[in-house]
Amino acid sequence: MSRVLAAPGPRRAGLALALWLAALALGLALIARAPFSADLSAFLPSDPDAEQRLLIQQIEGGVAARMLLIGIDGGDAAARADASRRLAAGLRASGLFEQVQNGERGGRAADDAGPAAAVAAGGGEQDAGRWLFEHRYQLSPSVTPERFGAAGLREAIDETLGLLGTPAGNAFKPLLDRDPTGETLRIAEGLIPAQAPRSEQGVWMARRAPRALLLATVRAPGADLDAQARAIARVRAEFAPLAAPGLALRLSGAPLFAVDSRAAIEAEVKQLAAVGALVMGGLLLLAFASLRAVAVAALPVVTGIVCGVAGVALAFPSVHGLTLAFGSTLIGEAVDYAIYYLIQARGAAAAGPAAAGEGWRAWLAHSWPTVRLGLLTSVAGFAALSFSGFPGLAQLGVFSIAGLAGAAATTRYLLPALVPDGAAGQGLRRHMARLAGAALHALPRLRTPLLVAGALALPALALQWQHLWRAGLGSLSPVPRAAQALDAELRAELGAGDARTLVLASGADREAALQAAEAAAPRLDALVEQGVLAGYETPARVLPSLATQRARQASLPDAATLSAALAEATAGGPLPAARLAPFVDALQAARRQAPLERAALDATPLAPLVDALLLQRPEGGYTALLALQPAGEEVDAARVRAALQGLPGGHRLQVIDIKQQLDALYARYLHEASVQALLGALAVVALLAAWLRSAPRLLAVCQPLALAVLLTLGGLALAGVALGILHLVGLLLVVAVGSNYALFFDQVQQRSLAAGGADDDTLASLLLANLTTVASFGLLALSPIPALSAIGRVVAPGALLALLLAAAFARRRAG
């Protein structure tokens, strides 16, 4: 094949051009069909274990992914309360939200449903209160056979009466005749959150700032960013007319972060591409003083990017925005190939024995093997990454392999056809070559200090190795610090701080999961009693298992028995039995009520509450989530675990700490990426060994690479940078890019041995290639997106070091 394509003449050129155009068209077609994403998915593992899968399901589709936190700042309390009511009403009417909570309690009309209305899912919904009231004998945990005997009734009625005559009990008074045992109160008690926002003027207000608070849950799935963006726009639009009286809107929450991140990444991709192209073009223009050369140099770059994106589109369900942003740095690497070709083919044509139009042959013979080897080492390095269980990294791996291969192939096959003798212009290259030559001469003197620095860095790094890699999953978050601070503030005020500790009650079906959750309830109640927990949420409070509902219904006596017990219980008391006929009727009706299934909740605002806590597992079965609220700073998970041992019915529940899980997830990524990076580095060394077949040459090539990595790490450590997974990827890139430099010095060395002269053009091309790489990664280092700046901050200095070290450690002539 290489013989056919290498054949000279217009036929070869035409064929190369045709093939290139076809490949480009195919790539563009693939890209056009590919969906692009900018959500969190790139940071979540693709092969999680069961617990992680649940966690991911929660992160991607859980309520948290759809919950907007809203603050209304400024004005006086009355103005804020009024704005809160209007905004909530507007949002509820929009239909875009599953639930809008602002602390309002159904208003005057809710008197009938009383305190239960106040409680329904944190307030606001009158019909939730009514629903709870209507189903009180199925839902109240107090319903037992003893409850409706004479003694039980007396006790329960006394307790209810104890609340009357107080402001808190006043709202319940209208329900007394129908619910003298206070079952509605008992249900409400379980649903009152331990951490609720302050209530002022009937709506939620912040404690530490003049701010009204709202919570809005978007109806559309969290992954549907367009829908989330529409919901956010709706909030802003509904608020706009309210802003006049000096009020300001504060928005936060996962949907906003996701939408903003997507926009930020999109803007970043465009900006990086534009600035990168400008800087690169400028550098090339300086080097070649020829627009044509610049245009030709752009071909491998464009082809590389198209191949990279198309490769990712083929291998993954969607192309992540960060991959694209990262792709802009490929400009810096891919342009190297063009630079090597344009300068070296020219040099060969000018100086060598080859005739005009034959420069490419000389390049092919002398330089291409080195470029090819450099390409192979890069591919080896990235191949390891492609198998990462972390889709974000795997995409970077595939992108880089396809991109570099595309750029190299373009350089190898298309460029000889277009510019057989390289670039004509000279520009400032002579100066660059002179500079590089002088550096090559001077740098080896620095060998000893550099080796000493490396030797010092090694133990220093080894000693604080664990501390060095301390950046967590949060370091990947593209959310600006100020936005994170506002989010934390709103969350703390709303009591919507992510429940950090969850108990998972799983079963083959809904009923089994609910029964498991119910089995845990008495143990958790005991922990609340002991002050270990402030409280906990469970779906069984609103949707008890059928078994429990049946047991409760069976506890309800018939009318005659009840009336007799009631007469005895109320004798001599302040509440005459004669008033309680509605209670007897309600209890008889409750005996005939159909059991509650999940569908019964559909028409009520309680459905989201249950859906958030009762999940269908992707692998089948159901899990009830019991979110624990800590009494102090955090939940003593070990104590909860111990309390849940040996549950009746043999239920086995898991206790998971979400932060711990996420940290473990990240630690797993980091470990996996370390192994992959190490394997990649080994593959690079193995390739070099196989190619060079000489221990001294291999050493000369590897030494600067190892030192470059060591010194880059040392510099980052000195700068106090918390290293994370992307810094590791950056180091791999330093090895991949740096190996090219080292190989060229090896090549220069070999040729100098033969020809007896330094190769100015190779030196100039190396310097230029290095400048473009450092420039493109330098731009990345300035990015406001942490994932990108982390890579840039490693590769830009690392690549420069790799070049200098390669020059310093190049073997001396006839050494």
Added chain:
Amino acid sequence: MISGTRTPARREFLLRQAPALALLAAARPARAFALPELMTLLAARRSGEARFTEERFVQGLDAPLHSSGTLSFTAPDRLVRRTLSPRPESMVAEGNTLTLTRGGRSRSFALDAAPEMVALVEAIRGTLTGNAASLARHFRTRLSGDAERWLLELQPLDALLARQLRSVQIGGRRDEVRSVETLLAGGDRTTMAIEPVRAAPPAASAPP
């Protein structure tokens, strides 16, 4: 209610009890007794214990509801109401946390999330601690009487709460709260009589 440990205030208190000073006070009956004065008086007290008996008049019930128990308070913000009869119950307010124990179950929640509870707790706690700012945040206040026999009337500022609670009237003598009467919007009424528990003879702070 509420006598007990008075730390630096004790000497001052005893001095005030002195007949000469009482005469002096009686000699100026026309002087109005103002809220800041009452607050200063009350704020000097750091803790106290009392017994209460309560009667609730609830419309629709055949008889008033009786209950009794103890009240205790410790500055700056802890208030405990322990009902002993007819059933043991307790309400502990500390800072912004309210813990209710009824029927053998305890529940803690944020006090300011429930305006009805704020009114109940803050009326008494704010008065006992002499916290004028807290009272002013939640109530319209009106003070009548003099230091020997004062009556503080509190009406909720929050419009929604005012639909449930008409007023709380707190009566007292010098730095002792002696009665709390609560009037609800529907006409229900609660009266609480408070009898300070005299602390054991103060040993440490006894004057020479």
